[in-house]
Amino acid sequence: MVYLTEMHKITILQMIGYGDRTRTQAEVVHLFQEEYPELPPISQGIVSKIEKQFGERGHVWQLKKNLPNKLSDDQKLDVMLMLEENPHKSSRQTASALNISHSSILRVLTENQMHPYKLVPTNELAEDDFDRRILFSNHWPLLH
Structure with a gap:
């Protein structure tokens, strides 16, 4: 057509x-x-x-396709600088502060081989954890 x-x-x-x-x-x-x-x-x-x-x-005109907004080099630099200054800021907060879409922030991170992650607090290891791991592995010998 x-x-x-x-x-x-x-x-x-x-x-x-x-x-x-x-x-x-x-x-x-x-x-x-x-x-x-x-x-x-x-x-x-x-x-x-x-x-x-x-x-x-109601018409036969060809509609223009929405092309993704390309970020300028300055905007990409702003993203990287903001995350460098405050690495604990979420990607959504960064997007809101810079008035850039969240997906664009993630795209900039991917281009710069950065991987956003969320810190999840866990319990600390106790002194006898190593001993319990050894004991556990001795109770479950490998089956051959």
């Missing part, structure tokens, strides 16, 4: 018709091929997509 201009799509809608004077998709395909023999043949699926697009949007 890339090769169809807006005028081609409008022509297809006109060929379909309106009210009680509508044509089938097969008839529209045949009429379009007669009108534009220099174009590659269209299918009934293309006619259906154009019909659906017009019904949903």
Whole structure:
């Protein structure tokens, strides 16, 4: 459908018709091929997509795709500096402070081979932990 201009799509809608004077998709395909023999043949699926697009949007314009916002080098540097100054700040807090999306912060970290993690406090090892590990391994010999 890339090769169809807006005028081609409008022509297809006109060929379909309106009210009680509508044509089938097969008839529209045949009429379009007669009108534009220099174009590659269209299918009934293309006619259906154009019909659906017009019904949903009310137009046949090609919508621009949202491209991801690229961060400038200065913004990337700001992210790295903020995390260098305060490494305990979360990536979400950093995103909020710099007015940058959270996913962009994570992307900058990944590009710089940094891996965000959350510190999880655990119990400390006791003096006799090593002895208990040895004792445990002696009770469960390896099966061969």
